[in-house]
Amino acid sequence: MDLKNTIKSNCILSYNLKKIEDLQIMMDLFQDYHNAHAMNEKVFFDFKLCIEEVIVNIFIHGYKEFKKEPDINLCLYKTEDCFVADVIDNAKTFNPVSDFIQMNFATSIEKKPIGGLGIRLLKNLSDDLEYIPRESGNQLKIYKKYN
Secondary structure (H helix, E strand, C coil): HHHCCCCCCCCCEEECCCCHHHHEEEEHHHHHHHHHHCCHHHHHHHHHHHHHHHHHHHHHHCCCCCCCCCCCEEEEEEEEEEEEEEEEEECCCCCCCCCCCCCCCCCCCHHHHCCCHHHHHHHHHCCEEEEEEEEEEEEEEEECCCC
């Protein structure tokens, strides 16, 4: 089944983040959902880590030297076979699916450019990523299968 065509189910959590502290509130709500629905621990942990990584990076890098007030909308969906995080922001344009530094692990840490580890983590822990450019900002969908 094509993951990109499975978002037909209901939104399980929707939250608008205006400051980085809002992330903890949203994660607490997601933890409550996890506790009530007995999600697979590894799936929950991986998906939660992906969401946190994306949101923190948007606040730190997306609004750095950018003269807009942060406005990040996060909707979590449950489909037939996966969870989907739909993240929409008004930050500086950045496509994490293609616009990132490839890591060369043979290079010593002193010679490596800064950046890229969070995106590598995101790509390794998610099952699929979909970037959709927007007129004012970005949209990223993170897919994580239940099993």
